[in-house]
Structure formats: C-alpha cells, structure tokens
Amino acid sequence: MNDVKLAVLGGEGTGKSALTVRFLTKRFIGEYASNFESIYNKYLCLEGKQLNLEIYDPCSQLWKAKFSLTSELHWADGFVIVYDISDRSSFAYAKALIYRIRELQSSHCKRAMESAVLLVGNKQDLCHVREVGWEEGQKLALDNRCQFCELSAAEQCLEVEMMFNRIIKDILTNFRLKEKRRPSGSKSMAKLINNVFGKRRKSV
Ligand SMILES: Nc1nc2c(ncn2[C@@H]2O[C@H](COP(=O)(O)OP(=O)(O)OP(=O)(O)O)[C@@H](O)[C@H]2O)c(=O)[nH]1
Numbered sequence: 001m002n003d004v005k006l007a008v009l010g011g012e013g014t015g016k017s018a019l020t021v022r023f024l025t026k027r028f029i030g031e032y033a034s035n036f037e038s039i040y041n042k043y044l045c046l047e048g049k050q051l052n053l054e055i056y057d058p059c060s061q062l063w064k065a066k067f068s069l070t071s072e073l074h075w076a077d078g079f080v081i082v083y084d085i086s087d088r089s090s091f092a093y094a095k096a097l098i099y100r101i102r103e104l105q106s107s108h109c110k111r112a113m114e115s116a117v118l119l120v121g122n123k124q125d126l127c128h129v130r131e132v133g134w135e136e137g138q139k140l141a142l143d144n145r146c147q148f149c150e151l152s153a154a155e156q157c158l159e160v161e162m163m164f165n166r167i168i169k170d171i172l173t174n175f176r177l178k179e180k181r182r183p184s185g186s187k188s189m190a191k192l193i194n195n196v197f198g199k200r201r202k203s204v
Pocket residue numbers: 010011012013014015016017018019029030031032034058059060061122123124125126151152153154155
C-alpha cells in the first residue's frame with residue numbers, strides 16, 4: 001500500500017477545511033473549528049492502487065506565524081495551495097507560499113524531484129465579487145510548474161473530488177519517476193560485485 005501525504009495550505013478563511021471535509025465526507029458544513037490543526041486519514045483506491053492518504057489541514061493562526069515550511073516540505077508529497085477568488089490578499093499569500101516551496105526545493109534538494117503542487121481558486125460561487133481573474137491564477141500556476149483549477153467547495157462536490165484525485169495522481173507519477181531513477185538494491189549490488197570481482201578475474 002502506498003502512503004500519500006498531502007498538505008492543504010493557504011490564507012485564513014480561504015476554505016482549506018471546507019475543501020478537505022468536502023472531499024472526505026462529500027458534505028459542505030459551512031463552519032469549521034479553525035483553532036486546531038488536523039491530519040485526516042483516508043483509504044482509497046486510485047489507478048488500481050490501494051492508498052493510505054493523509055491530509056494535513058493546519059490551524060491558520062498558529063501556522064501563519066512560522067511560515068518556514070521546512071517541516072511541511074519534508075513531510076508532504078504534495079501541496080494543495082488555496083486562495084479565495086474574492087480576496088486578493090489571499091492570492092498574494094498563495095503566491096508567497098508557492099515561491100517559498102519552489103525556493104526551498106531548489107536550495108535544499110537540488111537533485112530531488114519537485115513536489116506536486118496544485119493551486120486552487122476557491123469560492124467560485126462568489127464570482128460576482130471576484131477580485132482575482134482566472135488568467136492570473138492560471139499564469140501563477142504555469143510559471144511555477146503547478147496545476148491549477150477554480151472551484152467552489154460550497155457548490156461543487158464532484159469538482160473537489162476531481163481536484164484531489166488530480167494531485168494524488170501527480171504524486172503517484174512522481175513516486176514512479178523516483179523509483180525509476182533509483183537503481184534497485186539488487187541491481188546496484190550486482191554492479192558493485194561485477195566492478196570489483198569482474199575486473200580482478202580478468203587480470204588473473
Ligand atoms: N461562498 C463560499 N464560502 C465558502 C466556500 N468554501 C468555504 N467557504 C466559507 O469560508 C469560510 C472559511 O472556510 P474554512 O473552510 O473554515 O476556511 P479555512 O481556510 O480552513 O479557515 P482557517 O483554518 O480559519 O484559515 C467558512 O465560512 C466557509 O463556510 C465556498 O466555496 N464558497
């Protein structure tokens with residue numbers, strides 16, 4: 001069974017819990033306790049694989065203060081970055097988060113693969129008071145090698161499910177690529193033995 005760890009990050013009140021709870025229970029509850037952080041667990045089957053999914057939903061007030069993201073980057077296989085399309089400041093915050101993720105990855109683990117990141121413009125049902133254009137979201141995502149979508153946790157159950165499935169599939173693709181890059185234990189051991197003893201045999 002594959003373990004998949006996903007962190008849902010973004011500004012305060014952007015709908016991180018609403019999206020997570022919608023995905024896990026198919027329900028939109030409206031108000032969520034925001035004074036504690038949660039790690040949710042869900043077993044699911046995707047692309048014929050059994051997955052143990054963990055979703056980290058931080059407490060915004062506590063989390064904002066640290067912003068270092070280093071522990072999240074070590075923990076998570078992928079990120080859903082949420083902003084509210086009716087709140088420009090939340091878009092600026094999402095942008096800062098994406099920059100920080102990419103910056104940390106390029107400075108700390110140059111040879112490692114970039115994490116899967118999906119940028120979500122939530123609260124699409126509030127498009128009459130929209131402050132962030134669809135194109136802006138799309139451009140930010142493209143410029144930083146992220147996926148992008150706009151949706152409404154309040155009104156779109158299926159889209160929320162598709163969004164989570166999309167990022168999980170990206171994470172699984174990264175797992176497969178990582179696996180391909182790493183020589184398997186037995187192969188590399190065989191290579192080593194061959195290098196040491198193979199050469200000697202030739203010279204005797
Ligand atoms: N109109 C609308 N409201 C939404 C939507 N998603 C969430 N909300 C509302 O936005 C508010 C904040 O939602 P939360 O899910 O608590 O947001 P959060 O990002 O987890 O909040 P913090 O953890 O406090 O940062 C709540 O009143 C939700 O009902 C949406 O798609 N449309």
